Amino acid sequence: MDASVLTQAARFTSRRVQAMPGSMFAAMDTAKDRARLAGLDVIDLSIGASDLRPPEAALAALRDALYDPATHGYCLHSGTRPLRTAVAAWYEARFGVAVDAERQVLPLIGAQEGFANLLVACADPGDAVLLPDPAYPSYFGAVAAAGLETVPLPLLAERGFLPDLDAVDATSLARARALVLCYPNNPTAGIATPAFFDQALAFAERHDLLLIHDFPYVDLVDDPADAPSVLARPGGLERAVELYSASKSFHMGGFRLGWAIGQAEAIAALTRLKGAIDFNQYLGIQRAVVAALREPLAARRADAATFSERRSALLAALAAIGWHAPVPRASMYVWAPLPAGERDSSLFCQALAGATGVALAPGRGFGPSGEGYVRFALVREPEVLREAVARIGAFLDAGPR
Ligand SMILES: Cc1ncc(COP(=O)(O)O)c(C=O)c1O
Structure with missing residues (x-):
């Protein structure tokens, strides 16, 4: 690139945007395109976009809303009262704890939007945030956008993918404003226990951190007891904010709706920030x-069972080709160590996609501690997952590249 282009780029690109990491998934997109051009039928298990149908009642409500002129105008930043009230009632039915629909609930344009704005709302540039490693990649961009520094919390298999909070050094802690957790976890599929959340809350209390629990997989668990809410633990509502998503609970990723529940001051700060920069989601989608x-809630159990059945099908097929992965109890992912002899998750996934059309997510794309793994998203039916594994088996049998 010549120097004038560089100068131009720097003039109109903030340092915060420059600090945003490039996506490893762009290389996967290229590999998928190459596979398509080569005439391969691509089986894309690299992205966690649910393929299940949204609830019929949701689609009907949206259809009716479309022709109701009352839904056509702006919706102010805090969303509608019926949505806030429905969220509060849903939370109480699910976790047995009452929340204040006015002070402790806020509709979002997706959990991802909520996460990014919450960081800006609760921390100042130069502050630090404790972030899981590996993590959902959009966290990295959000942290850069907020001008924050990351203190990584490695999630390791031997600790059940829970971070060792006691290992965080004192200097980092002194600068930290928030602790981010996500269970059931993307990408590792790890789960947290109520006891772990009690420990995390005590830690957040001790170091005066806002605990941000990204909780989009609340409904995708074999056993609902494996998806505890940190807000339902003692002191949770005074210290934590949880982010939920219609993308995962209701398979409505494209509709862009989520909700935050929790610590009233943080919810107020987020409401104020969102009010300054945007309106809220289309009223029909809120309806x-x-x-x-x-x-x-039983309707969600059926969806969870679908993912559970897919998970079993995938793991059985993998075991049959000699690729053994731990058996998760939650989420829509399988986090598998690279096959023997493979060292670089990105190179492996690109070569696999190019040769077979099967696209997986390279673990490195989720952070340094993700290297050595690949993530399968269970977004296709069992027979397609079995077909993907058959192709993987043939690819591995063909020997070293
Ligand atoms: C951990 C995590 N948070 C947030 C999101 C995105 O949620 P939303 O679609 O509500 O923005 C995802 C999507 O995969 C996710 O895995």
Whole structure:
């Protein structure tokens, strides 16, 4: 690139945007395109976009809303009262704890938007945030956008993918404003226990941190007891904010709706920030999510069972080709150590996609501690997952590249 282009780029690109890491998934997109050009039928298990159908009641509510002129205008930043109230009722039914729909609940344009704005709302540039490693990649961009520094919390298999909070050094802690957790975890599929959340809350209390629990996989668990809410633990509502998502609970990723529940001061700060920069989601989509939230919780169990069945099919097929992965109890992912002899998750995934059309997510794309793993997203039916594994088996049998 010549110097004038560089100068130009720096003039109109903030240091915060320059600090945003490039995505390893761009290389995967290229590999998928190459596979398509070569005539391969791509099986894309690299992205966690649910392929299940949204609840019928949600689609019907949205259809009716489209022709209701009352839904066509702006919606102010705090969303509608019916949605806030439906969220509060849903939370109480799920976790047995009452939350104040006005002070402790805030609709979001997706959990991802909420996460990024919450960092800006609760911390100042130069502050630090304790962030899991590996983690959902959008966290890295959000941290850069907020001008924050990352203190990585390695998530290791031998600790059940829970961070060792006692290992964080005192200097980092003195600068930290927030602790981020996500269970059931993306990408590792690890789960947290109520006892771990009690420990995390005590740690956050001791170091005066806001605990941000990204909780989009609340409904994707074999046993709901494996998805405890940190807000339902003693002191949780005074110290933590949880982020939920219609993308995962109701398979409505494209509709862009989530909600935050928790610590009233942080919710107020986020409301104020969102009010300064945007309006909230289309009223029809809010009505759709109200309808989904009012469905019996049993409806979500059926979706979880679908992912569980897919997980079993994938793990059995992998075991049959000699690739053994731990058996998760939650989420829509399988986090598998690289096959023997493979060292670089990105090179492995690109070569696999190029040769077979099967796209997986390289562990390194989720952070340094993700190297050595790949993530399978269970977003296709069992027979397609078995077909993907058959192709992987043939690829591995073909020997070293
Ligand atoms: C951990 C995590 N947080 C947030 C999101 C995105 O949620 P939303 O679609 O509500 O922005 C995802 C999507 O995969 C995720 O895995």
